[in-house]
Amino acid sequence: MTHPVLELRNVSKSFGPIDVLHDISLKVNAGEVLCLLGDNGAGKSTLIMTLAGVHKPTTGEIFMDGEGIRFDRPKDAADRGIATVHQFGGTFPLMSIGRSFFVGVEPVRKFGPLRIFDRKTANQTAVKAVQEFGITRIDDGDRLIGGLSGGERQALAIARAVHFGARVLILDEPTAALGVKQASHVLRIVLEAKKRGIAVIFITHQVTHAMAVGDHFAVLIRGALAANFMRGEKSREEITDLMAGGEALADLGAEIESRMGPHDGPPPQPAA
């Protein structure tokens, strides 16, 4: 039996007296999209920062390919092939596509004793990598990152992670700030990454986006794993209700109704 690429066993995280994550156990396999759902403040960012080596678990263990691991710095996680793409994609808006793609791993030519940044190779490689993900509008590696659309920036960041051999791709709310069309581009790129055998952890609070790409879903409520299920096991309504904390949405409907004041006809039945 093959091991999951990444596995959490009974991971808890506290910041001093504040318990943020309680006893989380999760697995993600190669070529699988795990959607991490949860309301604001549920602990999603804390969970992925623990996976990315920013935080250390207070208790519990992390396994990669079945082997227990410990990340002391974000770089340790990155070296293991865990890549995190943040909401706004690249962090260097004033750098060119080619330059930012190769930050820290610049391609170099030699000219006598001088080391020369190989701008042409950098630009070509970056443009090719992002075009392979279907973003053909990016064709000039000298363009500045800040001039790209939000979706293009996400695509570039994902293409970069994949190019440098990421095995686990963590996407923190990649579609949150995007319009419908751009979001669908990003979702297509998530599927493309999955097709290449990468384990994707996709964080979102948009159930529609999760259902479009997810194989496996985990719902976090106040730091605890409230549900953990596979594609097709729950409906959109069930997931939405879970995220809002059980029956909360249905109750809300009744509450709003009752506040509308005197009202003819019977109150609507709360959904099951």
Add this chain to the structure above:
Amino acid sequence: MTSVTRSGSVQGAGGGVLSPARLGQLLRRPEAGSLLGLLAVFVFFVVAAGQIFVSPAGFASWLNVAAEIGIVALPVGLLMIAGELDLSIGSVIPASSLTVAIISGHYGLPEALGIAAALTVGLAVGFVNGFIVNRSGVPSLIVTIGTMFAVMGLTLGLSVLLTGSTSTSVVPAPFYKAILGQFVGGMFQITIVWWAGFILVAGYLLHVSPVGNWIYALGGDRKSARNAGIPTDRLTIGLFMLSGLAAAFVGVGQAMVYQSAQVAGGQSFIFNSIMCVVIGGVLLTGGFGSVPGIVLGTITFAMVNQGIYFTGFDPNLGSVIIGALLLLAVLMNDTFRAMALSYATRKTPGGPKP
């Protein structure tokens, strides 16, 4: 006519000097604004001052000033692109000047020793700056104000202690006078040649070598740069040492030219170098800028600084022009940066589409 434009558009970016593609590429570079500013200032002084401004003496007057500030402005600009400021240069210049004057003038030891000691002073101050910035996380503006005062105090104290005076004279041997303090043709300071050398080194570092990518990334976002594996601490220390070295070099040059050194002096370099860099299109908050821009900004500054004496205007007006120019440069550079951000390669109509 039609055939000319057609052949131009087939060649695309490699087309005529002012083909739209070329112009677009030029305008999105960090130095676009400063090039226009320099042309405007040049034309203004040619009109206002006339023939004398374009005579060899006219050129020498601003080139000499540009070379001295320029040697300091280059590493200050690299630091600014990396997101840091260095104000300590203002006291490193007199400190190194006095070091060489005291060692080689007061004590009469070989110039090579005095110069080496003076440059070491600059490197040491730079190292301390970088070290404190890395360790404390205090903004470099504050750290280098601190080291500026510390170096100023030490310079004054040691100078009085060792020589009993706040100024020392030095008569360099002909060789050192020739390579550091000579006036070529009676008017062009040899410093101009050294400035050219510094331009080549800074240009190589920022635009050719992979270290340039690190500098841009450091100024863009320090934490992400570190996570990407860039040795940010070593890079920061290295850049501060470079500006310390350049300031010390200028100090040594001044001692050789004027054959004396004083505790005071050098403070004007602080704001002047920052102005040259900002006029040159470097973003004050880091992450954006270029060496050609810094050079153009320096020349612009020096032209205004000196050109005013060739006109009939009150020389104090020069400061007013520089102030206005600085504001204008920042506004213009913001516009050009916005253009660079929104710039996308335009497909030539009828050209091949991918």
